Amino acid sequence: MTLLFLVPFFSLPWTLQAESSGGVSGHIEGGGRIFVVRPHRTDRGKFEEYRDYPKGGVLNKLFLQYESETPYRMELEVREPGEEDQSFLLRASKLGTVTFEFEWDQTPHVFSKASGSPYIETNRGVFDLNGEIQNRLQGAAAADRPSLLSDFLTPTPGIDLKNRWDGARFGMTWTPSSTWTLQSKYNFTQKDGSRPVGTTFYFTNQVELPEAIDQIIHDVDLSAEWNNRKGYVSMGYGFSAFVNNLDVLTWDNPLRATDAAGNPSRGRFVLPPDNIAHLATLSAGIHLPWKSFLRGTFSYGLRFQNDDFYPHTINTGINSALLALPRTGLQGAIHTRFGNIQWTGRPYQNLGVNFYYRIYNQNDDTPNVTFNGQVATDVNLVSEAVTRARFDYIKQTAGLDFSWHLAKMLDFKTGYEWEHWNRNRFHREVSTTTEHIPSMALDYKPYSWLWLRSSYSYAMHLIGTYNTFAHLSHTIGDEVDASNSDAQDVNLRKFDEANRRRHKGDISVFLTPNDQWSFTPVFSLIRNSYTDSTLGLQKELGWSAGGDVTWTPNDRVSFYANYMREEYDARQRSRYREPAAQMSNTTYDWVANNADIADTGSFSTEVVLKPKILKLHLGGDVMHAISRMRAVNPTTPAGGTAAQNTSATVENFPDIRDFIYHLEASLLYNIKERWSTKLAYVFEDYNTSNFQQEKIGVYNGGLDANSNTSIYLGAQIRDYVTHWIGITASYQFN
Amino acid sequence: MRTVIGKSFVLLLLSLAFALPLTVGAKKKNPPPVEVEKEASAPIAPVENGYAGSEMCQACHGDVADLFAKTTMGKILMQHPRNSQEKLGCEGCHGPAKAHADSGGGTFEGMITFSKKDTTPVEKRNAVCLDCHEQTARTHWKGSPHASRNIACTDCHRVMGGGFGKGQLQKPTEIETCGQCHLERKAQLKLSTHMPLLEGKMTCTSCHNPHGSVADKLLKKNTTNEVCYSCHAEKRGPFVWEHPPVLENCVNCHDPHGSVHQKMLKLAPPRLCQQCHIETRHPTRPQTSTTRFTFNRSCMNCHNTIHGSNHPSGRSFHR
DSSP states (O other): OHHHHHHHHHHHHHHHHTTSSOEEEEEEEEEEEEEEEOOOGGGOTTTTSSOOOOSEEEEEEEEEEEEOSSSEEEEEEEESTTSTTOEEEEEEEETTTEEEEEEEEEEEEEEEEEEEOSOEEEETTEEEOOHHHHHHHHHSOGGGHHHHHHHHTSSOOEEEEEEEEEEEEEEEEEEEETTEEEEEEEEEEEEEEEEEEEEEETTTEEEEEEEEEEEEEEEEEEEEEEEETTEEEEEEEEEEEEEESOOEEEEEOTTOSSOBTTBOSEEEEEOOOOEEEEEEEEEEEEEETTTEEEEEEEEEEEEEEOOBOOOSOSOTTOOOGGGOOSSSBOOEEEEEEEEEEEEEEEEETTEEEEEEEEEEEEEEOOOOOEESOEEETTTEEEOOOEEOOOOOEEEEEEEEEEEEEEETTEEEEEEEEEEEEEEOTTTSSBSEEEEEEEEEEEEEEEETTEEEEEEEEEEEEEEOOBOTTHHHHHHHOSOOOTTOTTSOOTTBOOGGGSOEEEEEEEEEEEEOSSSSEEEEEEEEEEEEEOTTOSBEEEEEEEEEEEEEEEEEEETTEEEEEEEEEEEEEEEEEEEOOBTTTBTTOGGGEEEEEEEEEEEEEEEEEEEEEETTTEEEEEEEEEEEEEEEEEEEOSSOOOSSOHHHHHHTOOOOEEEEEEEEEEEEEEEEEEOSSSEEEEEEEEEEEEEEEOTTTTTOOSOOTTTOGGGTTOBOOOOBOOOEEEEEEEEEEEEEEO | OHHHHHHHHHHHHHHHHHHHHHHHHTTSSSOOOOOOSSOOSSOOOOTTTTOOOHHHHHHHOHHHHHHHHTSHHHHHHHHOOOSHHHHTTHHHHHOOOHHHHHTTTOOOTTOOOOSTTOOSOHHHHHHHHHHHHOSGGGTTOTTSHHHHTTOOHHHHBOTTSOOBTTTTBSSSSHHHHHTTTOHHHHHHTTSSBOOTTTTTSOOGGGTBOTTOOSSGGGBSSSSHHHHHHTTOGGGOOOOSBOOHHHHHOGGGTBOTTOBSSGGGBSSOTTHHHHTTOOSSSTTTSOOOTTSTTTSTTGGGGTOTTTTOBOSTTOTTSOO
């Protein structure tokens, strides 16, 4: 790949060099990486989450630029060629007229390297088990199955859960005249690899699999803009196609070798279907009196999806006329319409006015489809007709704000925003919600070295009638009330459909007392109260405080540091509901108080030990985060059976903790005018404590008795510590 | 992998096919400046009309001029001007400087220095930049949140050279440039689950247009979900079975700037799911930490197609 880029780069411009006085400049940096301590292969899940850190020789960066006295230029930038996260950028341009770019970029995404699975992927997306274990487990008594499965899973072959996104981007911008700009872009993205996915056969038999990922996205964007000093008109068209080369995932049930109703030998679920989206946009703007500008934008979008339906189940033991598919595919069609109009002006020298109105309409025009029966997790036939829901909505936003230049160094802004949602009343609980948001901001800059910025807004989110049973009624076609065990509790208000009051504010101070110092303390706060939510999310409080500081006492020393503390607290109330007798037992209420606390910071300092010769760099990052999920029963659960009372009793979850320390030191030595070398030391320590995954294994019968016939991936994200030394040399062309 | 290399080779050939005519065009030595239809708003000012000429500026500000000459804008203005305003060179942006030169640098009357101590209103300073750059990504600058809060172009861009990247940013990366004011967002990116911004695979402008947009939060697309679908097109649907809060807004459940929870969720499941699901039985049971409803992927141990299912029997997102 590297050679493919380098050869033409060197060959093309250099043939021209003889005829013009241009030349190639740039730099190249490469060297080696020696791990003093390298995380064990299975511990590198987090270390290599989005990056590749190989040992040995590496080419960090190559940058080449061809320039001449003519307006033509060409650039090539190569980063980490040959590594999983390599990237290439080729840019050719005629200054101010045409720019062409081609970029190739790879991004690995590692989920876990400490995973295992007994399944063999015989074809992509087809996971087979050793047939013998299926036969043995099928024939075994229920009480013997856990130990048989546990033995079978000890040991389990290790697997890596990772995928990689490869992206190619072509872009061209052409400015044939000062009024016209034409742009074209094509993006190609390929995702290849795996990711963990959970599957289940009803409640008792879960199978976690490395879902095969083989997907492609094509995106094309074309636009043309005419713009002069009086206004502009632009048109754009975007096309996006998602292609999934895999339709379904199938896997063996470890407990069954043969199909039967209630006992499938295999499971199957449908992977994301292919889809296509179009978006056409027209936008125009014009300068008007009062130093004002009026602009409008309209977009029309279409999304289609019509992948063939797969049968309700792969279980040959379930046959019913109810499972006849109503048609071959969804014939899914979503129409979107977006409109935006904005007027911004300055009727008086010190007064700016801005008005805007936006409307977004998502209209699901998919023909109705009803399935007369369903098969729950390939296990049981459910003889209930279910109709697909259409979640149309219209979102409107309007705002008016005024900016006053009150004094030479004082600016005040105040405004009001209105947001209104209309949802399909048949399927969401609330068909209309309205939010009123008055706001203000004050910017004060009394001196060139002091700038104070602050803002505050209050939001009142009001809902219409809350119909708890809307979705269920129109999905299963029956009249539903509170007695229906599938219905939500009538006291619940989902947080996006609840009455809410919000206070939000922030303040920032930018201090630059002299050329040596700058200091930026900031503070922000957000508080949400869900005033009528007896059940559901009730309160949220988030705040952050921190700042940046830079110090450059002279041209040989510079220092930078920052720190931020963020806290988020939320309280939610729920109720354990066990039909039929304990659906409304208020002693089964429980309250969860969740808190996230994160401290992040970094520092960086550079010291020029010998001007133009020797430079020392020290830097580091730290992140500490704790997530607490506490819970309490306001009243001791009572009234049901002992088992039900126990189920209603809450416990605190263990805290989740994450720590990351990163420290690096480097010494840069300029050997000659063009040559330099760098010696770097890097230390990184990641430490996590997460009850949800740190004890997880492939077999988890010891952790949860109800999981003793389940198979997981044991996808842990493990701690790691690494120290490495890097030696690089760089050469500067011209 | 072989397919990928094959595809990339084809892409490379295409790229060369595009690049070749540009490069061949370079054989023309010093082509004449492009003729333009429009006239610059600034008058074509002869030197004696208050303008000193760029040579005069360079006599005192040679170091700055040398730095500027290396930038794309410097090359256009100083070597390949396309219109009358660009032909003014330094004074095309800074205004007529004859008085400044005649006074030996003692007065800045009629000039804009763009320095931190420049008292010229930000709107007027920005207007100089917008005179040429109010196109494409900058079309929606006027009335944008940054414009209305008096953010100057030079707060983020270093026009005179020494800037970083194609946009000549004030700081080495977009994260640091945006992070000058958005410190909280910059900090969030360091949390344990984040998108690959710190790794250099995404930038703030992957999702936002800081120069203004038609959407909330300066998003590049019309809605939050349309931005997310750019990369996560598999979640675009439409599906047979939709999960309404997913359909309406991805950030109902995710915090795209980073989180302390897996998958950038705003809260760890099952608590996150339990904020909305108070039906009966297991969704409402508070659960203990060692059950299959809580450990590993929690609710998603079973409800694996939570973003939408196209399976006829996928109503509960199991299939």
